[in-house]
Amino acid sequence: MPSKYQPQVSAWREDLHKGIYTTKSHLSNNKKLRYANDDYCELSRRFTGMGSLxxxxxxxxxxxxxxxxxxxxxxxxxxxxxxxxxxxxxxxxxxxxxxxxxxxxxxxxxxxxxCPEDCPVRFNRKTGKVYIYDHFLLYCGSWATFTRSPFRAKEITVKEFNWADIQGCMTSVSVPIASGGMVRSYRLECVVCEPNTTKVIDHFLLAGSTSLGYNEWMWINSYMAFSDNNLDAEFMPEEDFTWPIKVNWPEEIDKKSKASSLEEYQKIDAEYKKLGNK
Known part of the structure; x- marks a missing residue:
């Protein structure tokens, strides 16, 4: 059966449930939590070893x-x-x-x-907004590797979406090995749909792993629904040596993503629109 969300993402495996997960088990963030408070959280999308100097x-x-x-x-x-x-x-x-x-x-x-030390994603549950800090490193190996200009390596793309328009899905790729058998890698992907439809207009990587797991997706769903009781709140461990190119959110996006209410978000948005019109 194909994905409910079309056009279907490449290597699709299954659509994921969106909503509060009723499990009483401790929901792990897989040591991906960079920061969290009552307004917003920031999760790492750094691959294992990506930050190792x-x-x-x-x-x-x-x-x-x-x-x-x-x-x-x-x-x-x-x-x-x-x-x-x-x-x-x-x-x-x-x-x-x-x-x-x-x-x-x-x-x-x-x-x-x-590339920066990390490409995080922010989820603001007070405003219902999601912010993506994207770099091409996350998509190396795609067809864009062959068509994209190498001299755009410094380029950072920041996107803003509504949480209500985001759905989750799991993708997987199998690769044969010389000794026999297969090695399978999994990716948690988020698809962005047009409001109140299942038509996909964008997508982004949430997490990659060699094992089939839904931890980050379940954690995010519960966090966005203010269901914090069984959430792992431990921040990701700091490394002794880190890459010198740091995550640098644009000022406007940084303020919007930390807003404590929709009213505050709208006020910040109006201020920057006013500055842009001058």
Whole structure:
């Protein structure tokens, strides 16, 4: 049976229930809670190891070496094309293959170099708003990897949605391994629908994992419904070393996402609209 929400997200597995989860069990946030109070909470979307300085540096060095090898290869092949007569067709083919692959390596290299330490999402239960801090790192490996300009690596996208328009779904991808069997990865995704419809107009990643779990989704649903009794309120542990590029919410969004009421939100919105019209 297909997803209720169309067009269906890629690798869809199942739609998730939205509402208060009546389980009496302790609902874990999987150590993803960056901050929470009675107005809003902020959850991390950092993959395991994404914030590790050592791992990040190793990846960047490896990509840098790959880029240098590709550039050296391009120079060598160009030299062979213009100055060597034998196997010229092979050298021309090699040149085009290197030319096609180099933007992909540069894309990964610059993405890891300039991405922030985290790409959090904020949920404000007093205003019913959701705020997404997006970077391309979360979607590396999608078709955009091949079409997006590598020089947009610093670009941050901030989006605002209504919680009422958001639904949850689980996606999964299976990859065969050399020793036999399959490795399956799961992603909690949120789809954004047009108000009072099931027509999907946007979607964003909430969490990725190698195990099938709904903890974050259940936690968020209960939090947004002011059902805090069995919620894990422990903040995510701090790391000794963190990446120097920090999360920096735009001032307007930062104020809106922390508003204690719809009236306060509307006041902030009016102030910035007034400033924008000057």
């Amino acid at each position: 050592l791992i990040r540096l190793i990846v960047i060095i490896l990509f840098f070496i790959c880029v240098l090898i590709i550039i050296s290869g391009l120079v060598a092949v160009l030299f062979a094309i213009f100055y060597l007569d034998t196997h010229k067709a092979l050298f021309i083919l090699s040149f085009f293959l290197l030319l096609i692959s180099s933007p992909i390596f540069i894309q990964f290299f610059l993405t890891f170099l300039f």
